[in-house]
Amino acid sequence: MLWQTDTRAQRRLLIIGALIVAVLFLISLFMRSGTLALAQIALQGDAGLRALIFEQIRLPRALIALFVGATLGICGAAMQSLLRNPLATPGLVGSSSGAALGAVLLFYLGNGTVSWLAMPLAGTFGSLLAMAFVYALAGRDSSITTLILAGVAVNAVATSMLSLILNLAPSPYAVQEVVLWLLGSVANKSLNDFYLMLVPMTLGWLLLRGCGRSLNALTLGEDTAHTMGVNINRLRWRIFLAISLAIGAAVSTTGMIGFVGLVVPHLLRPLVGYEPARLLPLSALGGAAMLLAADIVVRLFPASVDIKIGVITSIVGAPFFLWLIIRTRRAHL
Amino acid sequence: MQPVAGQARRLWRRGLVLLSCWLCAGSAFAGTAPQRVVSMNLCTDQLLVLLADPEKILSVSYLSAEQHSSYVADTVLGRGYPLNHNLPEEIIPLKPDLVVTGMYLHQSETRLMREAGLRVETFPVFNRLADVKSNIRKMAQLLGESTRGEELIAAMDARQAALTQALPESGPRAVAYHARGYTQGRNTLLDELMTLAGFHNIARDFDIEGYGSIGLEALAGARADVMISSEYAPGTRSAGQYFLQHPVLKRLFPEQKQRIELQTRNLICGGPMNLDALQTLIEYRHALAD
Numbered sequence: 001m002l003w004q005t006d007t008r009a010q011r012r013l014l015i016i017g018a019l020i021v022a023v024l025f026l027i028s029l030f031m032r033s034g035t036l037a038l039a040q041i042a043l044q045g046d047a048g049l050r051a052l053i054f055e056q057i058r059l060p061r062a063l064i065a066l067f068v069g070a071t072l073g074i075c076g077a078a079m080q081s082l083l084r085n086p087l088a089t090p091g092l093v094g095s096s097s098g099a100a101l102g103a104v105l106l107f108y109l110g111n112g113t114v115s116w117l118a119m120p121l122a123g124t125f126g127s128l129l130a131m132a133f134v135y136a137l138a139g140r141d142s143s144i145t146t147l148i149l150a151g152v153a154v155n156a157v158a159t160s161m162l163s164l165i166l167n168l169a170p171s172p173y174a175v176q177e178v179v180l181w182l183l184g185s186v187a188n189k190s191l192n193d194f195y196l197m198l199v200p201m202t203l204g205w206l207l208l209r210g211c212g213r214s215l216n217a218l219t220l221g222e223d224t225a226h227t228m229g230v231n232i233n234r235l236r237w238r239i240f241l242a243i244s245l246a247i248g249a250a251v252s253t254t255g256m257i258g259f260v261g262l263v264v265p266h267l268l269r270p271l272v273g274y275e276p277a278r279l280l281p282l283s284a285l286g287g288a289a290m291l292l293a294a295d296i297v298v299r300l301f302p303a304s305v306d307i308k309i310g311v312i313t314s315i316v317g318a319p320f321f322l323w324l325i326i327r328t329r330r331a332h333l
Numbered sequence: 334m335q336p337v338a339g340q341a342r343r344l345w346r347r348g349l350v351l352l353s354c355w356l357c358a359g360s361a362f363a364g365t366a367p368q369r370v371v372s373m374n375l376c377t378d379q380l381l382v383l384l385a386d387p388e389k390i391l392s393v394s395y396l397s398a399e400q401h402s403s404y405v406a407d408t409v410l411g412r413g414y415p416l417n418h419n420l421p422e423e424i425i426p427l428k429p430d431l432v433v434t435g436m437y438l439h440q441s442e443t444r445l446m447r448e449a450g451l452r453v454e455t456f457p458v459f460n461r462l463a464d465v466k467s468n469i470r471k472m473a474q475l476l477g478e479s480t481r482g483e484e485l486i487a488a489m490d491a492r493q494a495a496l497t498q499a500l501p502e503s504g505p506r507a508v509a510y511h512a513r514g515y516t517q518g519r520n521t522l523l524d525e526l527m528t529l530a531g532f533h534n535i536a537r538d539f540d541i542e543g544y545g546s547i548g549l550e551a552l553a554g555a556r557a558d559v560m561i562s563s564e565y566a567p568g569t570r571s572a573g574q575y576f577l578q579h580p581v582l583k584r585l586f587p588e589q590k591q592r593i594e595l596q597t598r599n600l601i602c603g604g605p606m607n608l609d610a611l612q613t614l615i616e617y618r619h620a621l622a623d
Contacts, residue, residue: 049553052553052581052584053549053581056580107570110570169569170568171570173565173574190580
């Protein structure tokens with residue numbers, strides 16, 4: 001094999017990553033909310049109420065941040081490895097905006113109480129559709145530039161459709177919820193929301209499992225990978241489907257949270273010797289850590305200031321993105 | 334060339350404005366009450382419909398025909414008033430001699446219509462029943478119907494006095510909790526109605542002035558007995574409305590009698606309908622005491 005996987009180093013990295021995630025998860029569960037002086041006093045000595053807050057507010061919030069962060073991280077890594085492009089993200093090829101569009105269509109225009117159960121599925125469907133559309137638009141053997149341009153076009157259509165639907169939705173609250181879908185939020189979710197999200201998300205993760213080796217081969221170029229027995233076309237569709245399932249579930253629960261999928265794989269890639277098979281699981285941990293940390297920062301603001309989590313990830317992510325562009329430009333010169 | 338032409342045009346326009354102002358001032362000085370009135374705002378719509386002779390109303394805003402928002406929707410639909418969408422180009426051709434609207438909502442439209450020579454009267458926002466009554470008085474005076482206005486206010490006072498007598502002791506702790514966790518604190522109409530009905534408004538403990546929000550965790554610790562909400566558009570869906578189905582709220586207010594639903598149209602604007610909301614609150618007080 002070309003790649004001599006250093007299993008001990010990888011295990012050490014994964015353990016450190018898992019420890020960081022665990023610490024952040026615990027902080028998220030038990031942190032004091034800044035402005036809750038009154039509630040804190042009232043809570044003293046009421047175990048039932050504490051349990052209620054813990055189970056129905058803190059736990060879903062931390063779990064959703066953990067799982068959505070992991071999904072964004074691993075999908076970003078898979079996308080960058082598949083397209084062999086450092087700027088690729090699940091969002092770039094339309095999957096995030098497609099997922100949000102699917103979920104919004106069902107949620108705001110659907111009627112009846114059953115349909116919100118199907119939200120992750122609608123997200124998945126929208127995500128897959130948008131991604132397939134980008135792929136078809138760019139053509140099978142397209143250059144990366146064409147793919148990116150096709151992604152930009154599909155993203156623009158999907159996000160403007162999303163705004164349009166929220167404008168047309170019968171509910172007067174819908175218009176103001178554009179922010180929620182474009183920036184994302186993990187606040188005020190229930191355990192039910194988490195369970196609903198979990199099913200398609202796990203399916204997506206399982207599909208990504210075992211892609212690592214093929215992705216490793218792909219780093220040597222498509223022809224070489226082909227001679228090594230990798231069916232590129234099948235690999236592509238498998239990853240697209242996996243990302244659609246996982247991102248569809250994530251975005252339909254939290255909205256589009258930007259930059260996690262872009263930044264995390266870049267931060268971690270040097271640590272794993274640029275090897276996709278090792279990058280994927282580590283990016284999951286990195287994404288989870290980043291989103292948990294962002295959610296902790298969100299809650300440091302007073303409760304009356306409703307900062308969306310995507311604002312924090314973008315404030316960290318955008319400068320990084322700039323730096324990345326500058327660095328790649330230097331490398332090409 | 335260009336500036337001179339522009340200046341001439343401006344002068345000409347100003348002349349027109351002055352001329353039309355003089356014309357409408359003339360009609361006002363003639364001592365006649367406005368005969369052609371247009372309202373552009375849900376709240377002025379309702380006061381107008383309550384106080385003006387039906388034939389003097391030229392148009393009201395489209396919101397006043399919506400059942401969930403407007404107390405006078407049936408009247409508006411029944412009389413078939415043309416509905417406007419707050420657009421000056423709809424209103425100017427009607428040649429009204431009075432346009433009434435809110436003070437803060439349609440500022441640029443108001444300015445445009447004044448420049449076109451219309452008489453536009455704006456009404457301040459209301460936070461308390463006293464403000465509501467002064468708006469009723471203002472509308473009645475503008476329409477030359479002061480007696481009608483005073484009668485309406487007297488009827489409101491009498492109804493308020495009748496409702497608030499013999500209230501059960503020891504008010505329950507209540508929180509106004511609407512879609513997305515919004516609440517009303519001090520200096521809001523709902524706070525005043527809650528206080529009149531003998532509820533203690535939790536939002537006051539959080540020092541919320543006007544509109545604000547209370548997080549679920551904070552609410553869980555605040556020990557409210559009753560949750561008061563008013564759904565602006567029943568039957569529609571959004572993340573904000575879905576939020577009210579959160580399991581924590583179900584656990585905090587498990588019983589039907591712990592939830593009070595007020596009709597939005599009784600709260601969104603000032604008028605006699607505010608006392609319908611007060612009556613609902615007080616009926617719940619009596620029911621809770623039983």
